[in-house]
Amino acid sequence: MRSRPIGFLLATLAGAVLALGGTSAASASPSTAPASTASGDVGTADACYTWGGTLREGSSGEAVRQLQIRVAGYPGTGNQIAIDGAFGPATRAAVTRFQSAYGLAADGIAGPATFNKIYQLQDNDCTPVNFTYAELNRCNSDWSGGKVSAATARANALVTMWKLQAMRHAMGDRPITVNGGFRSVSCNSAVGGAANSRHMYGHAADLGAGPQGFCGLAQAARNHGFTEILGPGYPGHNDHTHVAGGSGRFWSAPSCGI
């Protein structure tokens, strides 16, 4: 007798075979080569986090919290969703926007299609495929010495990365350059950072030159959960765009109309 998780994995596997273009013959013959390839794909998804069932408004717990991290970049313009494990209307709206962004049925209910898309988008360490912890911390190796615990700083940086992944996708999936993120208090002092800089909380990222342009980055950041945006025209920000999460909103990039 199979446990529920195994059943879910098999269902996921069958879906993966179909998604990979498997024919009905392939699904009817699970011992063929395509099935073992799909099995490897499922294993990769497992390496970070695997959801065990559908989540919808009213759901709660760690599975919801993990989902909220992944859809944090879809809060709607000027908003930010709570990463609190409670699936309310804001989470439902974020899931719906995520689904629309990737061409999935947009019903605000997170099921296998949504989770499979997330598995495609994440690395084994749970970072989105196009961003790394190393990019988000050019200060030290252990996230220590900031204004919050190392674990909190690192967790905040993970949310920041998922916001950047959403923004990157919305801007045509072109690379976004990240020149730094977390700073310990001493790293922040060394670069002349503001006394209460969000870099010391792991919330902030400094975006460098790229095809989007600094103003393009600042303008797009408004749609993806960044409550602090500093760009061209704001003192010290003509050569990068600073984006951060955290409470309160402060956006200023006068040269970009912000």
Ligand SMILES: [Zn+2]
């Ligand atoms: Zn900055």
